[in-house]
Amino acid sequence: MSDKRSSIASENAMEEQHKDSLKNNFVIRFANVNGTGSASAYGLFAKSIFRSGVPMVPKNIFPSNIQGLPTWYEVRVSEKGYLDRRDGINILVGVNPQSFKEDLASILSGGYMIYDSSRQLHEGYLREDIHMVGIPMMKLSMNYEVARL
Secondary structure, eight states: OHHHHHHHHHHHHHHHHHHHHHTTEEEEEEEEETTSSHHHHHHHHHHHHHHTTOOEEEEEEOSOOSTTSEEEEEEEEETTOOOSOOSSEEEEEEOOTTTHHHHHHTEEEEEEEEEETTSOOOGGGOOTTSEEEEEOHHHHHHSOOOOOO
16 A cells, blocks of 8 residues: 555656746647637737746747648747747647647647637547646637627
């Protein structure tokens, strides 16, 4: 029984160490479709990190300017001030079905996948080594009423 407790304690310690290594040192990628107006939201996200005083560098990735094709926005947050891109993503906000499989593969073990849970996620997209966070984005946006002037 003590071996099992020791193993659980060791796993918990490793998870805490992993979380500590991500504090102010991570890469978040937003995967979307070009032409949806997401660039404005990306800018606000990057500005909020910048204004909090943590060094970061944003990168807008447009393989094409054709509306409807995939687009990505990455923000590298680095307390030490690193400004270059690096391999692997810690947090992915994936809402583009065209690139979902490739985007999912880019997440480092222990990372987070934030996806639209308005529809059930196919079993083939589930990964045991990352945290899957479902938010009903489509349902939320359809239930929101814009104030009329």
